Amino acid sequence: MIDLDTISTQPPSNISKNEGKKGLVQLRKELFELQNKFYADGRFGLLIILQGMDTSGKDGTIRHSLSSMNPQGVQVKSFKKPTEEELKHDFLWRVYPHIPPKGMIQVFNRSYYEDLLMPMVANSLSEEVLAHRCKLIKYLEQHLRLSNIHVLKFFLHISKEEQKERIQERLSKPHKRWKYSIADEKAAKQWDAYRAAYNMAITNCDDPSWYIIPADKRWYRNYSVANILTDHLKKHNLKYPNT
Amino acid sequence: MIDLDTISTQPPSNISKNEGKKGLVQLRKELFELQNKFYADGRFGLLIILQGMDTSGKDGTIRHSLSSMNPQGVQVKSFKKPTEEELKHDFLWRVYPHIPPKGMIQVFNRSYYEDLLMPMVANSLSEEVLAHRCKLIKYLEQHLRLSNIHVLKFFLHISKEEQKERIQERLSKPHKRWKYSIADEKAAKQWDAYRAAYNMAITNCDDPSWYIIPADKRWYRNYSVANILTDHLKKHNLKYPNT
Numbered sequence: 095m096i097d098l099d100t101i102s103t104q105p106p107s108n109i110s111k112n113e114g115k116k117g118l119v120q121l122r123k124e125l126f127e128l129q130n131k132f133y134a135d136g137r138f139g140l141l142i143i144l145q146g147m148d149t150s151g152k153d154g155t156i157r158h159s160l161s162s163m164n165p166q167g168v169q170v171k172s173f174k175k176p177t178e179e180e181l182k183h184d185f186l187w188r189v190y191p192h193i194p195p196k197g198m199i200q201v202f203n204r205s206y207y208e209d210l211l212m213p214m215v216a217n218s219l220s221e222e223v224l225a226h227r228c229k230l231i232k233y234l235e236q237h238l239r240l241s242n243i244h245v246l247k248f249f250l251h252i253s254k255e256e257q258k259e260r261i262q263e264r265l266s267k268p269h270k271r272w273k274y275s276i277a278d279e280k281a282a283k284q285w286d287a288y289r290a291a292y293n294m295a296i297t298n299c300d301d302p303s304w305y306i307i308p309a310d311k312r313w314y315r316n317y318s319v320a321n322i323l324t325d326h327l328k329k330h331n332l333k334y335p336n337t
Numbered sequence: 338m339i340d341l342d343t344i345s346t347q348p349p350s351n352i353s354k355n356e357g358k359k360g361l362v363q364l365r366k367e368l369f370e371l372q373n374k375f376y377a378d379g380r381f382g383l384l385i386i387l388q389g390m391d392t393s394g395k396d397g398t399i400r401h402s403l404s405s406m407n408p409q410g411v412q413v414k415s416f417k418k419p420t421e422e423e424l425k426h427d428f429l430w431r432v433y434p435h436i437p438p439k440g441m442i443q444v445f446n447r448s449y450y451e452d453l454l455m456p457m458v459a460n461s462l463s464e465e466v467l468a469h470r471c472k473l474i475k476y477l478e479q480h481l482r483l484s485n486i487h488v489l490k491f492f493l494h495i496s497k498e499e500q501k502e503r504i505q506e507r508l509s510k511p512h513k514r515w516k517y518s519i520a521d522e523k524a525a526k527q528w529d530a531y532r533a534a535y536n537m538a539i540t541n542c543d544d545p546s547w548y549i550i551p552a553d554k555r556w557y558r559n560y561s562v563a564n565i566l567t568d569h570l571k572k573h574n575l576k577y578p579n580t
Contacts, residue, residue, distance in 0.1 A: 139425075182382075182438035184484035190433030195425035223483050230476045237473045240466050241427035 096297045098289060101306055103253040105314035114317040121320040122162035128327040129163035129199060135332045139194040139243035142201045142323070145211075146250030147288060148281040149260035151309055152203050153273075155250065158316040159323070160201055169194070172203040185209035185227070186234075196242060206231060207295055214291040215284055228298050236301060245302055246326055248319055249292065250309040254285055339540045341532060344549055346496040348557035357560040364563040365405035371570040372406035372442060378575045382437040382486035385444045385566070389493030390531060391524040392503035394552050395446050396516075398493065401559040402566070403444055412437070415446040428452035428470070429477075439485060449474060450538055457534040458527055471541050479544060488545055489569055491562055492535065493552040497528050 105114070132138070142160070144152045156170055171192045180188045185206060194200035210227050213219040219227075235245050252260075261282060264274035281288065296304045305322055309315040348357070375381070385403070387395045399413055414435045423431045428449060437443035453470050456462040462470075478488050495503075504525060507517035524531065539547045548565055552558040 136425075179438070182379075182440065184436065184481055184486055186480070187433060187436050187438070190430060193427065193430050195422070195430070197425065226476075226479060226483055230480045233469075233473045233476045236469060237429070238427055240469055243427055 096293055098249075098251060098293055098296070098306070101251060101308075103251050103256065103308050103310040105308055105311050109314070109317075111311070111313050114313045118158065118313070118317045118320055121317070121324050122159075124324050125160075125320060125327070126162050126164070128324065128332065129167055131332040131334060132199065132327055133164070133167040133197050134334045135330075136197040136335070137242060138330060139196045139238075139241075140199045140326075141194055141238065141243060141245045142199065143205045143207070143245065143247045144201065144203055144250065145205065145207050145248070145292075146309065147252060147257055147285070147292075148278050149257050149264070150250035150252045151312060151315055152250060154312060155248070155315060155319050156201060156203060158312075159320040163199065167197065168199045168201065170201040170203060173205055173208060186230075193238070194243060206234075207299075210295050210299075211288065211291045214294065215287040228295070231299050232301060235299070239302070244326070246323065247302065247304045248322075249296060249304050249306045250315060251306050252309045254282075256310045257282060257285070339536055341492075341494060341536055341539070341549070344494060344551075346494050346499065346551050346553040348551055348554050352557070352560075354554070354556050357556045361401070361556075361560045361563055364560070364567050365402075367567050368403075368563060368570070369405050369407070371567065371575065372410055374575040374577060375442065375570055375573075376407070376410040376440045377577045378573075379440040379578070380485060381573060382439045382481075383442045383569075384437055384481065384486060384488045385442065386448045386450070386488065386490045387444065387446055387493065388448065388450050388491070388535075389552065390495060390500055390528070390535075391521050392500050392507070393493035393495045394555060394558055395493060397555060398491070398558060398562050399444060399446060401555075402563040406442065410440065411442045411444065413444040413446060416448055416451060429473075436481070437486060449477075450542075453538050453542075454531065454534040457537065458530040471538070474542050475544060478542070482545070487569070489566065490545065490547045491565075492539060492547050492549050493558060494549050495552045497525075499553045500525055500528070 109117075132140070144155060146152055160168065160170075169192070173188070176185075176188065189206045192200060192202070210224065210231065214224060238245055261274065261278050264270045264278070296306070305319075307315050307318050352360075375383070387398060389395055403411065403413075412435070416431070419428075419431065432449045435443060435445070453467065453474065457467060481488055504517070504521050507513045507521070539549070548562075550558055550561050
């Protein structure tokens with residue numbers, strides 16, 4: 095069982111802020127080229143899942159690490175609180191139209207994992223249903239891999255103290271204030287329950303494994319996500335057709 | 338392991354053609370009322386899956402057994418050979434938008450089971466992928482039940498001789514000729530391979546169990562499907578809200 099409390103939220107000591115910032119500039123250039131090749135190659139699809147506590151930096155990661163690529167081949171879908179129509183459906187219904195085809199990169203800002211985490215925190219579903227959701231998600235992700243749709247899962251890992259600071263920051267800085275909502279404060283109060291839910295989800299839905307990104311420092315978070323994505327794309331020997 | 342060869346394709350002896358035809362008229366009236374209540378009740382959704390060899394009568398079943406209900410609450414989706422766009426996606430992608438919400442009845446004329454049966458017959462996917470698809474389908478159907486979307490699966494069971502006659506009929510009768518296609522003859526040649534694939538799918542994806550409908554006689558097939566559907570809807574103590 096993974097215990098997030100034992101994993102550092104700080105950058106490793108072998109990289110400086112300056113190196114991370116320069117590295118990101120370079121990685122963004124590489125990603126621009128790699129994504130083009132990925133699209134042309136057309137053998138694989140890629141689903142990137144961003145999860146993390148409130149204020150952990152999902153939006154910032156998309157803006158800084160995933161925005162250098164051609165938007166024709168990259169789509170972002172944010173999953174908010176389900177609408178009334180969505181609640182009449184099973185939880186995968188609103189997700190499935192956004193599962194990418196081969197050639198495309200799809201980013202999920204939050205995902206079907208919320209349908210596991212939220213009911214755990216709210217205690218609104220039986221153990222049986224939660225256990226089944228967990229297994230279904232495992233099967234789904236394996237199914238995608240078998241269909242040549244790869245899944246990269248990132249957990250943006252911040253400390254409780256950092257979250258507190260970021261909520262304060264949203265209140266005090268005019269250009270961040272619009273992001274503040276009462277829900278943020280409520281989520282902060284439920285820190286322990288969310289933490290337990292994430293420990294469970296990360297432990298049990300581990301194929302593919304999660305990348306746990308130390309995210310207290312934004313520069314490292316951005317660098318790290320871009321770095322892992324670049325590595326992933328390079329691994330597959332992508333080719334332009336007929337070359 | 339189910340062996341379809343050991344199961345009769347003929348009506349049971351305790352019902353005559355006349356009783357079956359009269360029974361269907363009555364059942365269609367009941368279904369008209371029950372579906373309205375089902376829609377108003379809104380606690381459950383229903384997915385009806387029709388599978389069977391070519392010429393087994395899927396279209397006819399929809400026309401005779403499932404057409405007395407309000408089309409506002411009943412939808413039919415036919416799954417044909419996947420398009421080029423659909424083939425870029427995993428096999429569930431084209432299915433999922435048609436998974437019904439609560440209150441609705443959705444009929445699948447063929448279904449995701451084709452993505453298990455066809456590759457088995459064509460020998461186009463590895464054992465590993467086929468076994469995984471089989472398990473994923475099991476999990477998916479359980480997931481739907483846990484989400485209050487019930488699944489009723491009908492296998493329309495005809496004999497090889499009956500199929501041969503029906504293909505001949507399509508060729509000889511002007512009003513049936515449009516339904517004939519070369520694919521029918523090819524499918525007839527692959528009878529044994531399809532039979533083995535169905536034995537596997539029906540045995541392994543058995544939660545909920547399949548209804549194996551003796552379908553050599555159209556009157557019995559229509560009566561039987563309508564009868565099972567009526568029973569299913571009655572079981573759930575459907576209510577108009579606030580009554």
